[in-house]
Amino acid sequence: MREKPSSVHIPVLGQEVVSLLGGRSDSLKASGLIVDATLGAGGHTALLLEALAGVRVLGTDQDPEILDLARKRLEPFGDRARCERARFSNLARLLRKLRCDRPIGWLMDVGVSSLQLDRPSRGFSFQADGPLDMRMDPARERTAADIVNTWNEEDLADLFFREGDEHRSRPIAAAIIKARQRVPFKRTAALADLIVETVGSGGRTHPGTKVFQALRREVNAEGDELIAGMDAAADCLAHGGVLAVITFHSGEDAVVKQYLAQGAKEGCWELLSKKGLSASREEIRSNPRSRSARVRAARRIRSDGESTDLGSLETTDTGETNFGSQGGQKP
Ligand SMILES: C[S@@+](CC[C@H](N)C(=O)[O-])C[C@H]1O[C@@H](n2cnc3c(N)ncnc32)[C@H](O)[C@@H]1O
16 A cells, blocks of 8 residues: 555644634734644644734644654744644643743644554554554554553453443454464554454444554553643643643543643633534535544633743753744744
8 A cells, every 4th residue: 555645634623723822803913922732734833823923833743754744834934833843741841941932822633643544654544554553753662563462351452442432342352362372463454354353344434443543542642641731731821821622532522621620620721612612514524524523722820829931941952942032933
């Protein structure tokens, strides 16, 4: 199967994200720094930079291959856009290291990008054969194959149920243990074929969908990273700055809802919508992937005692551009 390097990732809920992070009315013209913590191919960042002339965007992603694409796409915006490699769990540190101003907006569009899914060599797809990898950050040591070939039956079944909501997790785990005694799993097609053999091929979605989702979430520690990303936003955002989180399935949405509700109770966040926003009919028609997307947003409230300065790390690095108010501010 050939790679499809030209495939595009269409940003979901684009207009909603621009109004949430940019202020809803003309009288609230945004100016300052926005962090796009899931830069991907730069779709949301480009929309933000086009719509909000007074903002700069620090776009971050853990995937170096995707970052290269984003850098090219964002070149026309000059120094209003800066792209850096980082996981959510390293973001607060990165912002201090770059001596950034406190951001006025923070976007997380979590999950996998179509660009990652469409490249068989990345191993996310049950539809196209590739190495059973699934690492968004190639620096992570453990691949999906490591999990499938080494975990015991009970742990595999629990993972498929917990992270994929797969109700046939036990027969699938038993079949994996039996098959790997003959030949260890190396390729996505071998795992997808085994799942079809075990549970049949009926249904609207591919029978491997849930197991592949569970493995991807485990390989990339997606549950812990989502919390770490929201913690970093709480740590870094300016008073009145807005966090917007887009999720694609109900389990993740529930985590975001609970996190923000708890923060609102503690007086750190003001919720901007109770139920979150989902895609309009027109958007779903033009981009069916948006059907399951939901964005939740909240405004960071800093109490009088909290520092207004993000602080900086002592660093011996040279050549770092200041991305604070003196650096890169072009209308
Ligand atoms: C759905 S895509 C974002 C697409 C982007 N909003 C756009 O419009 O092009 C999600 C991106 O987030 C990145 N990502 C997911 N989890 C991450 C994490 N914990 N740290 C850093 N990047 C992450 C993925 O590598 C992927 O490129």
